[in-house]
Amino acid sequence: MGEAKRRKKRQKDLIGIWCCGFVPLYLLFTGFAGFSGLSAYKTWTFYGLAAVLAVLGGICFYRDRKRGLPVSLDPAEIAALLFWFFSLLSALFSPLEQGSPWLDPASHEGFVTITCYVALFLIVSRWGAPGEGLFCALFWSMVIFCMICLLQALGKNPLGLYPLNPYTNEPQSFYDGYGVLYSGAYAGTIGNVDFVSAFLAMVVPMLLLHARGQKPAQAWPGWVLALCCVGVLIWVQVLCGPVGLAAGGAICLAVLCPDGWRKWVLAALAVLALAALAVLWLFDLPVNFFHELHELLHGRAEDSFGTGRFFIWRQMLARIPDRLWLGVGPDMVRYSGLSPFVRYDEATGLVAAVGNLTDAHCYPLQILYCQGLPALLSWLSLVGISLRRWGKHRTDRATAILGGGAVCFLCAMLFCPSSVIVMPFFWLTLGLLNANAKNGAEA
Secondary structure (H helix, E strand, O other): OOHHHHHHHHHHHHHHHHHHHHHHHHHHOOOOOHHHHHHHHHHHHHHHHHHHHHHHHHHHHHHHHHOOOOOOOOHHHHHHHHHHHHHHHHHHOOOOOOOOOOOOOOOOOOHHHHHHHHHHHHHHHHHOOOOHHHHHHHHHHHHHHHHHHHHHHOOOOHHHOOOEOOOOOOEOOHHHOOOOOOOOOEEOOOEEHHHHHHHHHHHHHHHHHHHOOOOHHHHHHHHHHHHHHHHHHHHHOOOHHHHHHHHHHHHHHHHHOOHHHHHHHHHHHHHHHHHHHHHHHHOOOOOHHHHHHHHHHOOOOOOOOOOOHHHHHHHHHHHHHHHOOOOOOOOOHHHOOOOOEEEEOOOOOOEEEEEOOOOOOOHHHHHHHHHOHHHHHHHHHHHHHHHHHHHHOOOOHHHHHHHHHHHHHHHHOOOOOOOOOOHHHHHHHHHHHHHHHHHHHHO
């Protein structure tokens, strides 16, 4: 191995060590205030880890310059920088007086966080590389995560994350959520069950694709862990994860199947989709999700559909033309004057809950509303370039795993709020996907 290749490998190892440390630390660290303070602790932990990564990236950049390597950007990196630039313009020209588009203390996804996302992607894309060490870090982190979820499913309070019962002064449990003793529902070391569901939609295909092609004696731990993750998905009762797995799984099947089978796979998926639509159109099934789909197919939509998502989307889409190019500012939904969502108790007709709108519950719509059309187009370009590379290098095992996780997460995020608790994992996955695909292209 030549000296240049040895230096390049050392740089990849340097970023690889950071990645292997980031996954378990960021996933499992919960701070010291339970679920009530988890978002803030996670945010500042992410900022600290991003600062360490920035230093490591600076070292790698210095070494490249010392060796006389040119500073060139590939299309995915240019798209990421454009997304950052248009987000900066959106923050600079935000028309809202309340809140801050730079660093909002409530949801922590302002411009500072976006800068960390983009920096993470750029550094990992340029000097990172996926390896078995990183997968082992993810695997054992998920083992611990699922064990914590199992204890919570049994009514326990591991790590003391749930607050005390105000009446008995005893620890609460997962089952005290959903409006029983406190609003919302929280699980694992992530918190909000929406985020848990979307995160698992990314992890499950990674575990299954990693096991693909292995002998059963080597593959069974991945299968078992993936099954446990699916069990957690069913337990938290949030549909964005299963929907992401179903839609993303169909895409993975079409992209990753052998070339000779593709037309048959696409035909089978089309038949299944048409059959499902026919059943939903003909029968009003006694499940809320399927009932709503049945009503939509018959042209009947209500604001309450999608647990209020239609109500959110309708309001946002009506306002987007007013701030089409720069939006209202990063993470400024809660300050933009949207009407709160009101839920009524069907039995009594009284107001059961009032919720202020803080997120689009659809990540592309969130970008369009907050940062404007140019930012959305830049982000879509980044995603499109990454997934095109996934398809082009699909025979590479690491690329297949990373792309499968990314596409299922993207499908889930069409119906899920965005959060700094889980989005760094997506940007890390995207960075590793581009790094591996670029290396494959160079080879």
